Amino acid sequence: MFTPDRKHHSLKNRFGKRTTLLQSLAVFGLLSASPVMAADGPGLGKPIDEAQLQGWDLIVQPDGTGLPEGSGTGAQGQAVYEQKCAACHGMQGEGMPGVPALAGGSLTTTPPLMTVGSYWPHASTIYDYVRRAMPPLAPKSLSNTEVYQVTAYVLQLNGIVERDFVLDSTSLPKVKMPNSGNFIDRSQVQQ
Numbered sequence: 001m002f003t004p005d006r007k008h009h010s011l012k013n014r015f016g017k018r019t020t021l022l023q024s025l026a027v028f029g030l031l032s033a034s035p036v037m038a039a040d041g042p043g044l045g046k047p048i049d050e051a052q053l054q055g056w057d058l059i060v061q062p063d064g065t066g067l068p069e070g071s072g073t074g075a076q077g078q079a080v081y082e083q084k085c086a087a088c089h090g091m092q093g094e095g096m097p098g099v100p101a102l103a104g105g106s107l108t109t110t111p112p113l114m115t116v117g118s119y120w121p122h123a124s125t126i127y128d129y130v131r132r133a134m135p136p137l138a139p140k141s142l143s144n145t146e147v148y149q150v151t152a153y154v155l156q157l158n159g160i161v162e163r164d165f166v167l168d169s170t171s172l173p174k175v176k177m178p179n180s181g182n183f184i185d186r187s188q189v190q191q
């Protein structure tokens, strides 16, 4: 019979074995590939230069790392939002079937409505996500300034910042999201 403890160990062992198998496969793959790599290579792909790389290196972290130059207010962001976002997300961020609401919502209703305002712990995620993914038919089409502006407007629609609050790389990480205290940061936990 398994006690919870023994079960835990057996899972761990199985995981351990699987890792070892993967590692051996990786090593084997590398070894068997090296004669090919030692020659001129398969001739696929082309080197990426620094400027192109910057178009992909777009991660923004909660502490503000990765935020670009520029700034914007909700007052400026309203026009961007109404032209490029409202058709899907609604004039007030209320969403529509198949498109999430960006404003309002509550975690205490049944069912809870999880929005950027009611749920997301970091304002940086709005910048990060919008810059890389929105609008879905033209991702990365907004300028960094437009992303600051529209992020400020989404925060304004949620009543988190005032219409004239200037969002930039210094102020954005300091914006306190209503649900920020309700997450456990496990990123530093060693397994």
Ligand code: HEC
Binding pocket: 080, 081, 084, 085, 086, 087, 088, 089, 098, 099, 100, 101, 102, 114, 115, 116, 126, 129, 130, 134, 135, 136, 137, 142, 150, 154
């Ligand atoms: C063509 C319709 C469309 C347009 C235009 C659009 N979005 Fe979205 N947006 C979506 C859909 C659909 C999702 C959900 C994507 C998913 O979950 O994979 C989404 C998700 C989001 C989210 C994440 C919401 C959440 O709670 O997960 C944000 C933030 C967002 N959009 C902001 C914007 C902003 C800002 C603009 C304008 C610059 C914009 N969107 C334009 C359709 C759209």
